[in-house]
Amino acid sequence: MPTKAALSHIPGPPTPPIVGHTLTIARDSYGTQQDYIQRYGPVYKTNMLGVWRVNLCGPDALEMVLMDRERIFSSEGGWDALKRIYPGGLLLQDFDHHRRNRRIMTAAFRASAIRDYRLRMTEAMDSLLAAWPIGTPFCFYTAIKDLTLRMGGAVFMGLPLDGDLAKDVNRAIRDEIRASLAVIRHPLPFTPMWRGVRGRDFLRRTFRALIPERRANGGEDFFSQMCLARDENGQSWSEDEILDQFNLLIMAAHDTTATTLSVMIAALGEHPEWQAKLAHEVASLGKGELDEDALSKMTQTNNVFREALRLVPPVPFIPRLATRDFHWNGYDIPAGTSLALNPGVTMLSPELYTNPTKFDPNRFGPERVEDRSHKFAWTPFGGGAHKCIGMHFSTLQVKLFMATLLRKNRIHLPGRAPVWQRMPIPKPKGGLPIILERV
Known part of the structure; x- marks a missing residue:
């Protein structure tokens, strides 16, 4: 890994002793990056947690690194902090190895499987939303994290919503997520990393015990589909590969969806005119099944979804590691350099978007299409070989939630719109209290 001296030709702010720029960026990551x-x-260059990183900013940098036409930039090396909890996941693989596993994973996201997942989600969502309080404030962020996690047990593993195994699995997933964000990276007793490693080991034992039955009998949940998945050449995964891929998948699906739905709910509470538009759109679908055809008609909801992802993307920074020397924008950057891409800051650029900090879903409408000002102007799902494989599933899940919620409820904010903590995972400070009212 290059030293500060090896990066001396790269400009950057003065470096505070010991902590570097860690606290400054943690306090106001977007404002600091924009400055x-x-x-x-x-x-x-900046120094975060003792590691020197070169920040490459703007849509051209996103295109160059994410498309990676010369195979220079390692995702595995960039996401090194996740290896302890999520070794072997698709995000932590590069080049031919990544391509091979992505092809197998794609089988679990085929159209027929997505239809089955939708049916499972519809049933689980109806049940879970029916238990939310009406007419009294509650913390939406806590509720939606619990909902997506419990629903994940049904959709991703085919488990009963409130069975004992589902509860144990959800607890282990929470422990893994806390560990992935922990500053202490060694599993010292009773630290978040220690609990996360124990949670990971429990999940691996649990998943491994299920594989023979799922391979023999199949199933409509994600895990069963991954046990059966094969690429176009008939290649499938070993048991260890299934465990690695599935463990990362359930974490990513849970946390990113909870963040995005929180942004959308806060925006609808703050902008009642948009809540009325979405409620009207949902009402126009009628009272029938929320199938693929119905969800495809939710264009206004889709624009709100896209605007929420632009304003508060669940992954605001993307790390990579340079495997070879390269030259970019006038600078020679040596092999071994940790890199940081800033899609969250890029999507707030006035060069790409009109009034970029304003909530304005119409910017995605056919009259404006501001997201097409550059191929990488809108990148909440990443891009290139590592573009989020669950993008369409996530869109379906969000639309299904909003339609189910707005068929019977309206959203009110009892206080001000939330301030967002951007790092390490975006979340509303104060938890986003809301009040639901029946209609």
């Missing part, structure tokens, strides 16, 4: 771009340009 650094103005002062030092689209290429600058």
Whole structure:
């Protein structure tokens, strides 16, 4: 890994002793990054948690690194902090190895499987939303994290919503997520990392015990589909590969969806005119099944979804590791350099979007299409070989939730719109209290 001296030609802010820029960026990650771009340009260095990183900013940098036409940039090396909890997941693989596993994973996301997942989600969502309080404030962020996690047990594993095994699995997933964000990266007793490693080991034992039955009898849940998945050449996964891939998948699906739905709910509470538009759109679908045809007609909801992802993307920064020397925007950057891409900051650029901090879903309408100002102007799902494989599933899940909720309820904010904590995983400070009222 290059030293500060090896990166001396890269501009950057003065470096505080010991902690570097960690606290400054943690306090106001977007504001700090925007300030650094103005002062030092689209290429600058920072020190986070003792690691020197070169930040490459803007849509051109996103295109160059994410498309990675010369196979220079390692996702595995960039996401090194996740290896302890999620070794072997698709996100932590590169090049031919990644391509092979992505092809197998694609089989679990085929159209017929997505239809089965939708049916499972519809049943689980109706049951879970019916238990939410009406007419009294509750913390939406906590509720939606619980809902997506419990629903995941049904959709991803085919488990009963409130069975004992589902509860144990959900507890282990929560422990893994906390560990992945922990500052202490070694499993010292009773630390989040220690609990996360124990949670991971429990999940691996649990998943491994299910594989023979799922391979023999199949099933309509994600896990069963992954046990049976084969690419176009008939290749499938070993048991260990299934465990690695599934463990990362359920974490990613749970946390990113909870964040995005929180942004959407806060926006609808703050902008009642948009809540009325979405409620009207849902009402126009009638009272029938929320099937693929019905969900495809939710264009206004889709624009709100896209705007929420632009304003508060669940993954605001994307790390990579340079495997070879390369030259970019006037700078020579040596092999071994940790890199940071900033899609969250890029999607707030006035060069790409009109009034970029304003909630304005119409920017995605056919008259404006501001997201097409550059191929990488809108990148909440990443891009290139590592573009989120669950993008369409996530869109379906969000539309299904909003339609189910707005068929019977309206959203009110008892206080001000939330302030967002951007790192390490975006979440509303204060938990986003809301009140639901029946209609």
